[in-house]
Amino acid sequence: MVLKIVKYPDSILRKRCLSVKRISKEIIDLSDDMIETMKKSDGLGLAANQVGSQVQVFVLNTTPREDSPTSEIFINPKILDQEGSVIEEEGCLSFPGLYLKITRYEKVRLHAKNLYNEDIIYESSGLLARAIQHEIDHLNGVVFIDHANKEDEQVIRDYLANLDASVETK
Ligand code: CO
Numbered sequence: 001m002v003l004k005i006v007k008y009p010d011s012i013l014r015k016r017c018l019s020v021k022r023i024s025k026e027i028i029d030l031s032d033d034m035i036e037t038m039k040k041s042d043g044l045g046l047a048a049n050q051v052g053s054q055v056q057v058f059v060l061n062t063t064p065r066e067d068s069p070t071s072e073i074f075i076n077p078k079i080l081d082q083e084g085s086v087i088e089e090e091g092c093l094s095f096p097g098l099y100l101k102i103t104r105y106e107k108v109r110l111h112a113k114n115l116y117n118e119d120i121i122y123e124s125s126g127l128l129a130r131a132i133q134h135e136i137d138h139l140n141g142v143v144f145i146d147h148a149n150k151e152d153e154q155v156i157r158d159y160l161a162n163l164d165a166s167v168e169t170k
């Protein structure tokens with residue numbers, strides 16, 4: 001089932017997601033729906049609070065350049081190691097139309113559980129490492145505008161002002 005993506009400034013995007021204690025049917029169904037939602041929206045990743053669930057789960061499109069992309073599910077993820085630094089343009093499904101240059105680690109090594117409650121270690125670099133850092137931020141209530149450079153401050157202010165205006169006219 002395709003879920004509705006929560007847009008900023010919905011307060012759930014500022015909440016810390018809770019650790020998953022047991023991989024229940026709800027978590028399995030949520031993960032399936034998140035993958036479907038991510039694919040439908042052409043996203044590279046999606047965090048659970050972006051679809052209204054305050055749990056530590058994110059999904060990632062791990063082969064974004066292929067015709068039939070494969071997806072990975074990460075439960076209770078933690079970054080173990082990180083190195084390097086790279087600035088690239090980034091977007092977010094909760095901020096449609098906003099793109100900002102964000103500095104991220106170039107490589108990250110991640111620990112998480114999969115849907116079978118197995119430990120997984122996932123090493124990534126470049127685009128996927130960037131997406132992982134972006135999604136883990138979401139699970140901690142952090143959004144990409146928090147990392148923006150000084151020169152994008154005005155762009156963000158304009159974007160947010162526009163959001164306020166569209167909320168008022170509803
Ligand atoms: Co995002």
